[in-house]
Amino acid sequence: MNKKLAAALSGSAVLMLVLSGCGxxxxxxxxxxxxxxxxxxWQPELKKIENANADIKRVATESSKPEEVQKTDSAAFATMSESYKAMGNAVQEAGVPPVKDGKGTQDAAVxxxxxxxxxYADLKTKMDGLDVKDQGKFAEGxxxxxxxxxxxxxxxKDALGKLNSGGLDKAMNSQKGCQVTTQSPAQ
Known part of the structure; x- marks a missing residue:
């Protein structure tokens, strides 16, 4: 069950890889x-998200105890929630992007x-509420x-799509801060 969660979570890593194309x-x-x-x-936030995903994958093994999975995943979700909020704030603070409908692009991305x-904050709340004493209930949770x-x-995903379709994809992809290193998926 934990492997399914890890596989699903690695999809969120894909969200950030949208920005890692060639400039x-x-x-x-x-x-x-x-x-x-x-x-x-964004660079420190992308790194935090990458590390949070790695932590989730690390505990997503058959041998991890429910308590450890809950604690690790909850902390990872909190980190991701904070990082995405910071990413939205960065877009807001940068001002209106110099593209057609820049204000609309900025507002949609934020x-x-x-x-x-x-x-992610909601997922953290759900994870915190799981019953770690009952293996069946925990698995269902x-x-x-x-x-x-x-x-x-x-x-x-929609925010990145809006930024990319708004004409900022080349400019963002050429910035080192928007590029993330990809790691081989843990099997």
Missing amino acids: GDDSDQKADAWAKKVCDK KGFESTSKG LKEVAGGLDAATKGG
Whole structure:
């Protein structure tokens, strides 16, 4: 059961890998400057999300005790919630991006990251409420938590999609702060 949760959670890692594409020859200095403001603030958050996903995968083994899974996953969800909130704040603080409908792009991205932040906070609450004393109830609870991951990550995926479709993809992908290192999935 824990492996299913880990597999579902690794989908959230994919959310961040959207930004790890190759940079292009974007000559738009304003877009690059805006992207740098955002990506410089995103880098530590992306690293925290990557580490939280790694922690979840680490405890997602048959030998992990429910208490350890609960504690680790709860802490990871809290970290992800805080990181996505910080990412939305970075987009807000960077100002309106210099693209067509920049204000709409910014507002949609901030709203999406806030939605994912809330989604992970809700998953943390669910994880904290699981009964670790009853293996059957705990396993059922993990299924519910794993089932909520798509909804939790939808806002962040939509936010990245809006930024990319808004014309910021090349500028953001060329920034080192928006690039994450990919690790081989744990089997």
